Amino acid sequence: MSTAKNVLGTPLQSCSTKPLTGFYRNGCCDTGAEDRGLHLVCTHVTAEFLAFSKAVGNDLSTPNPAYGFPGLRPGDRWCVCVTRWKDAMEANAAAPIVLEATHISALEFVDLEDLKKHAVAAPTS
Numbered sequence: 825m826s827t828a829k830n831v832l833g834t835p836l837q838s839c840s841t842k843p844l845t846g847f848y849r850n851g852c853c854d855t856g857a858e859d860r861g862l863h864l865v866c867t868h869v870t871a872e873f874l875a876f877s878k879a880v881g882n883d884l885s886t887p888n889p890a891y892g893f894p895g896l897r898p899g900d901r902w903c904v905c906v907t908r909w910k911d912a913m914e915a916n917a918a919a920p921i922v923l924e925a926t927h928i929s930a931l932e933f934v935d936l937e938d939l940k941k942h943a944v945a946a947p948t949s
Contacts, residue, residue, distance in 0.1 A: 828854055829928040831939055839866035839925040840901035843894045853903035853927045862933075863903040866925035868944055871898045873919035876912050901925075906933045913938060920944040 828836040838851040845866075846852050847859040853866050867873065869884065874896060877884050884902070887895035896902055901922065910933055912918045923943045930939065 828852070830924050831926050831928055831931055831936055832923055833928070834924065836927060837922070837924040839903050839922065843896070843900055843902070844892075845901065845903045847903065849892060853925060855927055855929055861905040862907065862929065864906040864927040864930040865904050865909040865934075865939075866922040867902055867904050867909065867919035868922070869896050869898060869900050869902055869904075869919050872917045873912055874898065876915060876917035877904075877908060880908070880911065882908060906930045910934050913942065918942050 830836045836852055836854070839845050839853050841851040844851060846854055847861070847863040848854055853864050855862055855864055874885050884896045887893060904919070909918060909921070913934070921939060921942050921944065923939060926939065
């Protein structure tokens with residue numbers, strides 16, 4: 825389990841293990857020096873968000889086995905780049921997020937109030 829904090833200041837929770845997400849593929853939206861994209865935001869991807877992401881050059885729907893990427897479907901939880909999520913928010917295409925599983929570093933790019941407007945309840949399992 826991660827020792828990082830989430831945007832609420834509590835321990836960072838897992839985002840997803842099916843599919844296995846996170847820059848480090850540990851299920852958490854952890855980050856480090858290698859994570860140039862800053863995969864900080866735990867989303868419940870939607871068809872609208874996937875279409876937006878593909879339109880701006882990041883196809884998240886198509887599997888890429890070479891990178892351990894299964895391809896996403898609406899409803900999957902996935903750690904996405906904070907700047908991509910912010911761009912989607914500004915285009916009214918933001919995916920809902922799990923605050924408890926979104927890394928505290930996201931607050932360097934997005935206001936907590938904006939994150940809360942797009943929040944969904946954390947999974948209980």
